[in-house]
Amino acid sequence: MYQNNGNIGVAVTNLKVSQDLGWIFREQPTQDFGIDAHIEIHSGLEATGKLIALQIKSGPSYFKEEKDENIIFRGDIRHLKYWKKHSLPVLIVLTDIQNHDCYWQQVTDDKVEIVSDKSWKIEIPKKNKLNEQAKYVLERIADNLTEYQRRFNSLVIAKAWMEAIDAGDDVILESDEWINKSSGKGSMTLKIISSQTMEEKVALDWPMVFFPMQDYKDVFNKVFPWADISIDEDFYEDYDRDQFMLDECPYDSEEGEYIFVEEWYEEWKDAQEEIRPYSNSAGEVDHYRLKFELNDLGITFLKLDRYLESQFFYTLSDNDVD
Structure with missing residues (x-):
């Protein structure tokens, strides 16, 4: 076999x-x-x-x-x-x-x-x-x-994810945060979705992470400093509409349902936090689905990496200097 x-x-x-x-x-x-x-x-x-x-x-x-x-x-x-x-x-x-x-x-x-x-x-x-x-x-x-070397190496490790974004693929982070625990317990899964085939591949899976006494909205930017992070708006849409109706819309007791008021919806969305969970389980776990784009650090790192990988890279030796 x-x-x-x-x-x-x-x-x-x-x-x-x-x-x-x-x-x-x-x-x-x-x-x-x-x-x-x-x-x-x-x-x-x-x-x-x-x-x-x-x-x-x-x-x-x-x-x-x-x-x-x-x-x-x-x-x-x-x-x-x-x-x-x-x-x-x-x-x-x-x-x-x-x-x-x-x-x-x-x-x-x-x-x-x-x-x-x-x-x-x-x-x-x-x-x-x-x-x-x-x-x-x-x-x-x-x-x-050194701390400098560790920070640089973290960018080297993330290079494949940066390159995926640069190639037009979607890089998505799914994360859960246990909000009532001071341990900062949670999980993170990074996925790459091919722009050509729409195939989804798990690039990083941390089933258990701990960021004590830290808000995950801040943690995301610390863990992935090379990315501009925002919510996956298409994914959030249904959750946002449901939450909007609960927060803002009048309830029709005769029909037994909320009345969706379209003209209020965009204003409500604009007032929401830029990084926020799309849902919460029993008041215990916040669920996030976030989308990455390259920020200035990510763009600059890829330029530096390509330069360092170039076959034309030239260094001076002692013999080259008078």
Whole structure:
């Protein structure tokens, strides 16, 4: 029976990160060369912005070579060069899809052995399992960044979503906020809707987030600083009309229904908050559906990224300067 070891390996790793570590796992788009996912450290109360990049390999072939309780991973030089210059620390993760174990090692100069001009190898200790016991070491690895670097990396991670907007696709955020809890408990799901096929794809799913003592109307702009955020007006329309009738329209007791007064409706809508929930469940949970557009930061970042990716990018060396 055919099975896609790559997809299974990513799913197993996701489970380990989410359940055993309690952190955020984000699978990356295929265009991110050599990086399958990012881990974001979660403090238990909030996401920290501290990130680790993962290259995930799975299947029996990756466990054939061992030495002294180490699994030997061999790779090609082009991947190694990319990982060494990556803005995030990079882990190789070997996933045993039969036993649901993940073994990891950070790619650093002192751990890598160059075999030839085209290949290299690294030893991955069998004691390095992706589980709760690894949290302290992984936190130290992720913490080796300045606040500036963490902020820049958050934009790099969001690049695929910015590019989707730039290409004409819709980027939608669906979020729930438990409004009566000081913990700031809630959830967020980011979706991309293709302008060509109208196919909807989940790009980011945080089933549990915490923003203590913060209003989600403020949180959205902090989490997605590259976007102008507004309600999805088409989606909100039916909910707005129902709420408008309850708030403003007279009730016809003979007909047993509210009388919709069209000329009042636009004025009522103009008076509503720009960012607001479309409904509330039992006075406990606010439900949002929001639409993103690129703001000046997002537009400028894409311009910078394209410049940095340009093959014509030129840097001065000491020999170029008199």
